[in-house]
Amino acid sequence: xxxxxxxxxxxxxxxxxxxxxxxxxxxxxxxxxxxxxxxxxxxxxxxxxxxxxxxxxxxxxxxxxxxxxxxxxxxxxxxxxxxxxxxxxxxxxxxxxxxxxxxxxxxxxxxxxxxxxxxxxxxxxxxxxxxxxxxxxxxxxxxxxxxxxxxxxxxxxxxxx
Amino acid sequence: xxxxxxxxxxxxxxxxxxxxxxxxxxxxxxxxxxxxxxxxxxxxxxxxxxxxxxxxxxxxxxxxxxxxxxxxxxxxxxxxxxxxxxxxxxxxxxxxxxxxxxxxxxxxxxxxxxxxxxxxxxxxxxxxxxxxxxxxxxxxxxxxxxxxxxxxxxxxxxxxxxxxxxxxxxxxxxxxxxxxxxxxxxxxxxxxxxxxxxxxxxxxxxxxxxxxxxxxxxxxxxxxxxxxxxxxxxxxxxxxxxxxxxxxxxxxxxxxxxxxxxxxxxxxxxxxxxxxxxxxxxxxxxxxxxxxxxxxxxxxxxxxxxxxxxxxxxxxxxxxxxxxx
Ligand SMILES: Cc1cc2nc3c(=O)[nH]c(=O)nc-3n(C[C@H](O)[C@H](O)[C@H](O)COP(=O)(O)OP(=O)(O)OC[C@H]3O[C@@H](n4cnc5c(N)ncnc54)[C@H](O)[C@@H]3O)c2cc1C
Ligand code: SF4
Ligand code: FES
Ligand code: FES
Numbered sequence: 001x002x003x004x005x006x007x008x009x010x011x012x013x014x015x016x017x018x019x020x021x022x023x024x025x026x027x028x029x030x031x032x033x034x035x036x037x038x039x040x041x042x043x044x045x046x047x048x049x050x051x052x053x054x055x056x057x058x059x060x061x062x063x064x065x066x067x068x069x070x071x072x073x074x075x076x077x078x079x080x081x082x083x084x085x086x087x088x089x090x091x092x093x094x095x096x097x098x099x100x101x102x103x104x105x106x107x108x109x110x111x112x113x114x115x116x117x118x119x120x121x122x123x124x125x126x127x128x129x130x131x132x133x134x135x136x137x138x139x140x141x142x143x144x145x146x147x148x149x150x151x152x153x154x155x156x157x158x159x160x161x
Numbered sequence: 162x163x164x165x166x167x168x169x170x171x172x173x174x175x176x177x178x179x180x181x182x183x184x185x186x187x188x189x190x191x192x193x194x195x196x197x198x199x200x201x202x203x204x205x206x207x208x209x210x211x212x213x214x215x216x217x218x219x220x221x222x223x224x225x226x227x228x229x230x231x232x233x234x235x236x237x238x239x240x241x242x243x244x245x246x247x248x249x250x251x252x253x254x255x256x257x258x259x260x261x262x263x264x265x266x267x268x269x270x271x272x273x274x275x276x277x278x279x280x281x282x283x284x285x286x287x288x289x290x291x292x293x294x295x296x297x298x299x300x301x302x303x304x305x306x307x308x309x310x311x312x313x314x315x316x317x318x319x320x321x322x323x324x325x326x327x328x329x330x331x332x333x334x335x336x337x338x339x340x341x342x343x344x345x346x347x348x349x350x351x352x353x354x355x356x357x358x359x360x361x362x363x364x365x366x367x368x369x370x371x372x373x374x375x376x377x378x379x380x381x382x383x384x385x386x387x388x389x390x391x392x393x394x395x396x397x398x399x400x401x402x403x404x405x406x407x408x409x410x411x412x413x414x415x416x417x418x419x420x421x422x423x424x425x426x427x428x429x430x431x432x433x434x435x436x437x438x439x440x441x442x443x444x445x446x447x448x449x450x451x452x453x454x455x456x457x458x459x460x461x462x463x464x465x466x467x468x469x470x471x472x473x474x475x476x477x478x479x480x481x482x483x484x485x486x
């Protein structure tokens with residue numbers, strides 16, 4: 001049985017008929033064609049599939065697409081601004097926060113969710129608030145530096161404005 | 162695409178309707194945040210034909226003042242529970258326990274109702290389909306033998322939710338709604354000592370809210386857990402303590418445990434320490450009654466003897482810390 005799904009994906013309205021058992025990550029990748037969101041585990045362990053739902057980080061691999069009716073979903077594809085990297089993307093680029101890059105979409109979205117709620121987290125807060133995301137390459141230090149870079153950049157942008 | 166079993170998804174907007182839908186199909190399951198349920202579906206542990214999503218039920222998403230206490234809706238997210246001003250100020254163990262569940266992303270949509278109704282856990286059960294299949298499954302699901310205690314016909318999978326013991330030390334009750342109406346029971350009565358069937362919920366009932374009485378005057382509380390990864394993990398053993406003390410003597414002591422039995426449990430015999438000096442001997446005795454009542458089995462990669470030792474040590478440490486403030 002299909003249900004009607006009406007939601008915003010990266011700011012654009014969409015209307016689809018989806019099966020009740022369709023996972024949000026499969027909806028994003030297979031139906032919408034946004035393959036930036038990755039799957040890394042069999043459920044809830046790794047954080048690779050992290051997207052923002054109504055501004056909050058959530059695992060798209062544990063969320064049924066149909067339960068997002070009326071909501072706003074943001075994926076890694078939403079971040080670039082007219083071809084320019086967002087503050088967090090630039091942080092990962094400048095500070096070498098990505099090695100193999102597989103965890104990166106999830107890391108970036110978790111960091112995005114964190115900075116929207118708390119634009120000036122200290123190192124301890126960055127560590128605890130990104131604990132749902134696992135990286136097998138970097139040892140996390142470069143990822144934390146990437147987020148700190150974004151914090152500084154957003155701060156100086158705000159001061160300039 | 163993930164190989165998800167087919168099911169019909171319902172999104173009722175009242176608890177009564179949810180209970181009615183549940184009653185209509187024996188295989189049906191409730192879905193809240195899904196941080197445990199969808200994992201189990203993806204692993205082939207759960208294959209309901211009807212899934213009843215509870216996230217559209219507005220009436221269960223509030224924390225409200227209720228007489229002298231609080232009423233917490235089952236749909237309240239753990240992230241909201243652990244920063245709620247009254248919870249943090251008056252029921253610190255509950256805030257600490259909620260903050261220690263999984264990681265921040267899980268807490269942003271995982272609910273307190275799902276945390277209390279969490280399935281029991283075991284090394285041989287929380288695994289992928291092929292892992293379990295290559296081990297001939299186990300008694301809890303599809304198999305004939307319990308790999309933890311092969312001689313018996315019982316399942317010892319451990320209840321591993323963090324928040325239940327912290328609610329229990331405050332004497333929490335839970336409101337359940339079924340097609341026949343509502344009933345309220347003490348939280349410990351929601352559970353039984355059976356890893357295969359640990360909830361006393363009728364098959365068509367759902368948990369709608371938790372009632373917290375006013376905290377005892379002058380009480381202090383805390384929750385702590387032992388886990389493999391400090392940043393994100395289920396408890397190997399968890400302990401909540403509530404006490405009031407007066408000039409070196411306890412006037413109330415409540416201790417509750419999780420992850421060391423198929424059900425979250427109140428520790429019995431804590432009244433014996435009330436009105437007596439809290440010296441080293443008493444602290445050791447508290448540690449020892451906790452160790453005796455905890456019955457961890459080989460359901461984690463960490464050995465039971467360690468979990469039994471650590472749960473006693475946690476209780477002793479928390480009592481000492483709270484009594485000396
Ligand atoms: C990597 C990882 C780590 C985790 N670590 C922890 C941890 O440290 N501590 C911990 O406690 N948990 C942990 N969890 C489990 C889980 O995230 C939490 O327990 C969470 O609170 C479950 O809530 P939920 O809303 O997601 O429940 P769901 O998964 O939606 O439901 C869980 C169960 O409760 C039932 N249910 C839900 N709501 C109701 C209701 N109102 N009435 C009746 N039945 C209901 C469902 O049918 C299901 O059986 C972890 C999960 C993952 C994936
Ligand atoms: S305790 Fe035994 S029956 Fe229960 S889940 Fe573990 S192996 Fe299976
Ligand atoms: S894919 Fe690993 S948490 Fe979603
Ligand atoms: S960069 Fe390889 S997993 Fe994080």
